[in-house]
Amino acid sequence: MTSVPRGRLAVAGAVAGLAGVGASDLLTAVLRVRVTPVQAVAESVIELTPGPAVERLIALVGRHDKPILVAGVTVAVVALGALAGLLAGRRALYGQLVFVAMGAVALAAELHRPGFGPVSLLPLAVGVLVWTVLTDFLVSTAEPAPTPADSRRRFLLHAGGAAVVAVALGAGGRWVGRTRRSVLAARRRLRLRVSRGVVPAGADPGPAGTVPWRVPNAAFYRIDTALVVPALDPADWRLRIHGMVDREVTLTFDDVLRRRLTEAWVTLCCVSNPVGGDLIGNAWWSGVRVADLLREAGVQPGADAVKQSSSDGWTCGTPIEALTDGRDALLAIAMNGRPLPLEHGFPARVVVPGLYGYVSATKWVTDLEVTRFDTFSAYWTDRGWSERGPVKTESRVEVPRSGTQVPAGAVRVGGHAWAQHTGIAHVEYRLDGGPWRRAELGRVPGRDTWVQWSGTVRADHGSHTLVVRATDRSGYTQTAARADVVPDGATGWHRVDFTAG
Ligand SMILES: Nc1nc2c(c(=O)[nH]1)N[C@H]1C(S)=C(S)[C@@H](COP(=O)(O)O)O[C@H]1N2
Numbered sequence: 071m072t073s074v075p076r077g078r079l080a081v082a083g084a085v086a087g088l089a090g091v092g093a094s095d096l097l098t099a100v101l102r103v104r105v106t107p108v109q110a111v112a113e114s115v116i117e118l119t120p121g122p123a124v125e126r127l128i129a130l131v132g133r134h135d136k137p138i139l140v141a142g143v144t145v146a147v148v149a150l151g152a153l154a155g156l157l158a159g160r161r162a163l164y165g166q167l168v169f170v171a172m173g174a175v176a177l178a179a180e181l182h183r184p185g186f187g188p189v190s191l192l193p194l195a196v197g198v199l200v201w202t203v204l205t206d207f208l209v210s211t212a213e214p215a216p217t218p219a220d221s222r223r224r225f226l227l228h229a230g231g232a233a234v235v236a237v238a239l240g241a242g243g244r245w246v247g248r249t250r251r252s253v254l255a256a257r258r259r260l261r262l263r264v265s266r267g268v269v270p271a272g273a274d275p276g277p278a279g280t281v282p283w284r285v286p287n288a289a290f291y292r293i294d295t296a297l298v299v300p301a302l303d304p305a306d307w308r309l310r311i312h313g314m315v316d317r318e319v320t321l322t323f324d325d326v327l328r329r330r331l332t333e334a335w336v337t338l339c340c341v342s343n344p345v346g347g348d349l350i351g352n353a354w355w356s357g358v359r360v361a362d363l364l365r366e367a368g369v370q371p372g373a374d375a376v377k378q379s380s381s382d383g384w385t386c387g388t389p390i391e392a393l394t395d396g397r398d399a400l401l402a403i404a405m406n407g408r409p410l411p412l413e414h415g416f417p418a419r420v421v422v423p424g425l426y427g428y429v430s431a432t433k434w435v436t437d438l439e440v441t442r443f444d445t446f447s448a449y450w451t452d453r454g455w456s457e458r459g460p461v462k463t464e465s466r467v468e469v470p471r472s473g474t475q476v477p478a479g480a481v482r483v484g485g486h487a488w489a490q491h492t493g494i495a496h497v498e499y500r501l502d503g504g505p506w507r508r509a510e511l512g513r514v515p516g517r518d519t520w521v522q523w524s525g526t527v528r529a530d531h532g533s534h535t536l537v538v539r540a541t542d543r544s545g546y547t548q549t550a551a552r553a554d555v556v557p558d559g560a561t562g563w564h565r566v567d568f569t570a571g
Pocket residue numbers: 290291292293294295296338339340341380381382384413414415426427428431432433434
């Protein structure tokens with residue numbers, strides 16, 4: 071039994087209760103989990119309450135029933151926190167047990183909520199951790215100091231500080247969540263005059279299990295440095311084009327919509343994609359040509375780069391040449407016929423065929439500065455990656471998957487090969503070091519997308535190795551030499567080991 075005044079014990083527990091709720095709220099918003107632990111409990115309460123009682127409540131408070139319940143659960147957490155604080159004064163374990171019991175109730179609620187996944191448990195886990203650790207900390211600092219006045223001052227400082235942080239965390243969570251919801255609503259309201267894109271006949275001839283030639287938005291790989299996905303309202307979005315130009319141009323989203331749209335199939339690929347990796351995807355993009363925008367701004371002689379920046383401060387440098395040489399370098403506003411998903415750069419991003427994403431494909435783009443490569447460095451070049459990032463010719467086996475077993479006999483094999491803006495000439499595959507065989511190729515609309523390849527091998531009982539290599543339309547055949555992804559993209563042949571039985 072400590073000699074801490076009971077009032078302080080209760081305050082310590084209550085503040086910890088609030089801080090845990092704040093921390094889990096913020097984490098819920100950041101991780102984009104559907105509901106906070108408190109909301110999950112409130113939803114479960116509504117579900118478990120008999121219908122007539124809920125109706126009476128709604129008649130009483132209108133549609134405020136949910137916010138009221140959420141507030142009620144929060145008050146309950148704070149009150150139980152105070153109890154935990156009092157018990158912690160006897161033994162730290164007693165206080166912790168109260169919090170763990172509360173966590174167990176929230177866990178039971180979460181498990182039964184729609185949209186539950188393993189990530190949903192993180193906010194709760196962090197909340198319980200904050201509860202127990204903070205209670206113990208505040209209780210220990212509430213021990214009497216040399217003088218009672220000192221002691222009170224110290225405790226008030228700690229508890230008050232923790233309470234302020236708790237409220238700030240909760241407010242932060244609310245702010246992140248609210249902005250995102252309103253931007254998602256604005257995105258839903260958009261009616262873009264874009265097409266969905268028709269997959270060319272014969273683009274998808276590969277065996278079952280081959281990745282679809284058009285990758286759906288929800289399955290498209292995502293790479294960025296954003297901890298919280300930027301939520302930009304199209305009404306507030308601006309793109310500024312400046313630097314070595316004759317006249318600065320600033321575009322609103324409506325300005326973009328009023329312009330002539332260009333639509334194209336472009337395969338986007340990450341420089342960090344290892345041989346055989348899946349950081350690559352193909353989509354139908356709609357947008358305006360960056361070349362037209364640059365022409366309007368008037369690029370001055372001597373400029374060789376566009377430094378692109380996003381709303382979250384990410385930067386990359388793109389050769390002007392690649393943006394103006396006639397290829398479909400787009401300021402894209404739609405992906406597969408839909409406004410860009412927030413994760414893929416809503417409301418606008420850049421896509422440049424033939425360049426890795428890290429030197430070209432700025433999501434949430436807000437600024438294009440026409441400049442010279444020798445005057446700046448960008449996010450990834452500062453971190454050891456190459457200034458230029460043309461895509462390297464590569465291919466991968468998708469069927470069969472490495473480590474799987476297939477029926478012995480004739481085995482269908484296939485995958486994709488890519489050399490964006492150069493084009494694939496042919497693809498060869500080889501079983502167990504035997505002769506190279508020409509693969510059949512799917513149809514493609516041009517040279518800016520990947521190509522599906524397929525073939526058949528005879529595989530007897532036992533283990534086998536399948537290797538693939540592509541030759542592009544410049545006549546270059548993929549080197550077998552393995553290069554790491556740093557500094558400018560991996561090379562090497564993809565091989566899979568499988569068994570036939
Ligand atoms: N704002 C911003 N844009 C970015 C990045 C980023 O970190 N921030 N990453 C780039 C990289 S490395 C790649 S490979 C592509 C990936 O685009 P995706 O996530 O739509 O597939 O986006 C590029 N654009």
